Amino acid sequence: MSVPAVEVSPAARKKSSASSAIGLLPKLIEAFLWNQRDQVHQLAGDLASTLSETHPAIAKRLDRFARTEAQPTRLTAKPDNLVDFMSARHGLGAVVLPGSVIDQCRRIVQEHHRREALAAFGLAPRHKVLLHGAPGNGKTLLAEALAYELAVPFLRVKYGGLMEGYLGATGKNLDTLMAYASTAPCVLFIDEFDGVGKDRANAHDIGEVRRVTNHLLIAIERLPPTVVFVCATNAVELLDPAIRRRFDFAVELPAPTPELRLLCARRELSPDLTPGLDVSDRAGEVAQLPLTNLFEVVEHCRQIRRDLVLGESVEGR
Secondary structure, X not given: OOOOOOOOOHHHHHHHHHHHHHHHHHHHHHHHHOOOHHHHHHHHHHHHHHXXXXXXXXXXXXXXXXXXXXXXXXXXXOOOOOXXXXXXXXXXXXXXXXXXXXXXXXXXXXXXXXXXXXXXXXXOOOOEEEEEOOOOOXXXXXXXXXXXXXXXXXXXXXXXHHOOOOOOHHHHHHXXXXXXXXXXXXEEEEOOHHHOXXXXXXXXXXXXXXXXXXXXXXXXXXXXXXXXXXEEEOOHHHEOHHHHHOOOEEEEOOOOOHHHHHHHHHHHOOHHHOOOOOOHHHHHHHHOOOOOOHHHHHHHHHHHHHHHHHHHHHHOO
């Protein structure tokens, strides 16, 4: 006589899965503290398997980390003077972008999500991205969005800490920064990049600037593909040609068209942002103004919303 199988409820499965995962955490923390990188990756894979049924989204992220090749670097403390460690707050959907830019960004994200498929053909995802164009059109927002889409930390470099006047100090800072970023998958973002990778042919620059550029060329080459290196500049023409050639993607964020200004204005004047009132019909008016970048569009729309709030406050007295 066969014994009928006992059906386990979803709640019981979830509780059991969580209990098993918690049991692995002390081992994971110990391996991390002792810099046992192979063990960390193995335990991450075990956690992914444990949580695959009940917590698929978390399991997917753990599995991606477990399959990432461990880098032969020593555990590096966060250099607080060089970088801000951030969690990305928004994805590509929050950034107003031309269609061509969206396509390029999706390609970048797709390559990293399909790392294993590329590896089967002896390939690695491209990971060096240069964002350029006039200021105020979303380069920093886009860099953060890439980190969000890739589900990795967003490391924003502190330009003032990176660049130093002492001979050789900037090169040492670059080494420290790159070593820290190589610890695990991340997006490493440098703004005002033309100040770091200056053209060595510029006769007005001192020898230290040339040394920094040379150092940067070597540092970029050594970065593992787990580090998505994103740099932004408003003056791409000032970059050293050899630096520009190191990037896999050169993404231009041009001045916004009337259509992009309209899209941006509609978002900023959405009824969701003006509870009880609707000024979305003013988006078309804003789009026709001679505003040179999306930052100006956003600020103009926010002023409309401020005036709306203040006007209501006055009338309510």
